Amino acid sequence: MIKSQILDNKTARSLPWVVAIAFFMQSLDGTILNTALPRMANDLNEDPLRMQGVIIAYMLTVALLIPASGWIADRFGTKKIFFSAIVLFSFGSLLCALSNSLDMLIGARVVQGLGGALMFPVGRLVILRAYPRSELVRIMGFITIPGLLGPLIGPAMGGWMVQYLTWHWIFLINLPVGLIGCYAALKFIPDLRGKQKTRFDSVGFLLFGSAMLLITIAMEGLGELHLPHLRVMLLLFAGMACLIAYWLRAGRIAKPLFSPSLFKTNTFSIGIFGNLFARLGSGALPFLVPLLLQIALGYSPSQAGMSMLPLAAAAMLAKWLARPIIERFGFRIVLTVNTLALGLMLASMGLVNEQTPYWFMLCMLAVLGAINSLQFTAMNTVTLIDLDDESASSGNSLLSVVAQLALSLGVACAGALLGGFSAGVSSGSQAEVLSAFQLTFVTVGIMTMFAAAIFSLLPKEVGNTIAH
The missing domain is CATH 1.20.1250.20 (MFS general substrate transporter like domains)
Known part of the structure; x- marks a missing residue:
């Protein structure tokens, strides 16, 4: 060093x-x-x-x-x-x-x-x-x-x-x-x-990158790109094939981009897959909320921007509470319960309409921000906590990739859902546009809640003492 x-x-x-x-x-x-x-x-x-x-x-x-x-x-x-x-x-x-x-x-x-x-x-x-x-x-x-x-x-x-x-x-x-x-x-x-x-694993980099690119384009094909379903299925199939080819090859070479041996660490494998699915909802949140406020509820851009302040402020405050909460209850309970709470809060945004009091909506966003912040802190920590020094760098890099990929997939999923629910909406039909947003929030919330099943597999003793 x-x-x-x-x-x-x-x-x-x-x-x-x-x-x-x-x-x-x-x-x-x-x-x-x-x-x-x-x-x-x-x-x-x-x-x-x-x-x-x-x-x-x-x-x-x-x-x-x-x-x-x-x-x-x-x-x-x-x-x-x-x-x-x-x-x-x-x-x-x-x-x-x-x-x-x-x-x-x-x-x-x-x-x-x-x-x-x-x-x-x-x-x-x-x-x-x-x-x-x-x-x-x-x-x-x-x-x-x-x-x-x-x-x-x-x-x-x-x-x-x-x-x-x-x-x-x-x-x-x-x-x-x-x-x-x-x-x-x-x-x-x-x-x-x-x-x-x-030596850089250029073949592995191309296979892994192609998998991410093809899967993301496939998700975009259901939304913004309006691709035929057959083409979307072909893109998904090609992306999964590249991903499988990468992992099969990675197990046979000395210095792969990301070694499959990382997944022998139980907390890392649970943390990575939990991150992938839980961040779908987290990624959709900052994309959907400003659109909901401006397009469906008629807020001005400055009003919509100011309305996001409680979400960000609560997220900052929650950073200070994350460690004592995790030390008190452990990672398994915190992540299982918090993931369910995150999904429920996302789904509850589907109840927001023109009659919702402004102060109440700000409170909802603040709670969402705090829960989301605790989720990120706990997920990131549990993913890396049991890796040895030799694996920490590679594991941290893979976590960064999965975090970015999951956030982009979250936006792509939200866009696809919003596009599907708003298909056929007549121009200027504010009620139908609002309904599309509501259904999208409910669906994204339900998708996020499924990640709790992954975190429930964490060993009970993980996180009882955080050694840093």
């Missing part, structure tokens, strides 16, 4: 700030967009109920590239890659602002995703290598604070910009931050590389 002595005092103080800025850019961009989707759809002459491709393009690109981020940083150096990631993210933001069609916007989001996939993982890698283990808890805690602030101010900022400026500003705001980040990366990011060159 590279010791902290390689850093002078100024760099040691500044480096966490540089990584924190990158994390803030990424987390802000992930939430500021949702509130702006209806106005963007109107300007681009698209159906606002079919704008999920803008979100999925970014999430899926990030998920595809995360497995390669560590190898790329080791091969070309952390300074060069971190700087390039900020440039790509900023350039993608500029392309998004200049887009005049949905296809152009989706392409620009892919460019943005290329930067986003490298920015925070490489920044976290620099922190891991540049500081002693005794400093990691403090520094990692510092750099994740901006990641919590992004969801708090993103929806409100996005709604305000869309209403009083134009939607283009939600992307243009990244440019000055990106310039600061580029300067800071050149000045403060050390050029660290791996001790020895390792």
Whole structure:
């Protein structure tokens, strides 16, 4: 491990700030967009109920590239890659602002995703290598604070910009931050590389990436893309075939992208599959709520954005309560009960209509935010808690991929359900549009609740004492 002595005092103080800025850019961009989707759809002459491709393009690109981020940083150096990631993210933001069609916007989001996939993982890698283990808890805690602030101010900022400026500003705001980040990366990011060159599992990367891409496009085919069912089935079949081919090959080679031996750890396998299914509902939530408020209930963009504040604020507060709750009840009880509660709360959003008191809806969103935050903390911790040092890096990378993939699939599922329930809705029929949203929330909630069956398989003793 590279010791902290390689850093002078100024760099040691500044480096966490540089990584924190990158994390803030990424987390802000992930939430500021949702509130702006209806106005963007109107300007681009698209159906606002079919704008999920803008979100999925970014999430899926990030998920595809995360497995390669560590190898790329080791091969070309952390300074060069971190700087390039900020440039790509900023350039993608500029392309998004200049887009005049949905296809152009989706392409620009892919460019943005290329930067986003490298920015925070490489920044976290620099922190891991540049500081002693005794400093990691403090520094990692510092750099994740901006990641919590992004969801708090993103929806409100996005709604305000869309209403009083134009939607283009939600992307243009990244440019000055990106310039600061580029300067800071050149000045403060050390050029660290791996001790020895390792061969990248390019075949495994292609098989695994193809599986994710084909399955996600198949889900999109049921919604935004309106593909024939035969084509959707072929895409799903091809995606599953690629996934099976990857795992069969991974068991036969020395250095696979993700080793099947990870799944010999019981808590890891339960955590990964639980993450995959539970995050479908979590991924749908920030996509569906702003659309519900603006399209079905007639809120302005700024009102819709402000309405998301209780959800984000409660999520931040719940972070402080997660550890004592898990220590008191253990992972199995917490995740089983909390997953059921998350599904029930998502389904309860199907009861929201024009007569629902505003304060009551804000309370519902706050409860949803707290439950969702506890879910993420418990799921992520239980997935990695029993991995040894040798497997921790690979397991953490796979968890990051599954988290991004599940969130993008959640948006794709929500879009497909919303498209199906709103099919044949006459233009201007507000009651039918609201009904489509209500049915979508109920269905997503029921889907999420099934993940509780996975978490119920956790050993009872896991999490009685959290050793960090």
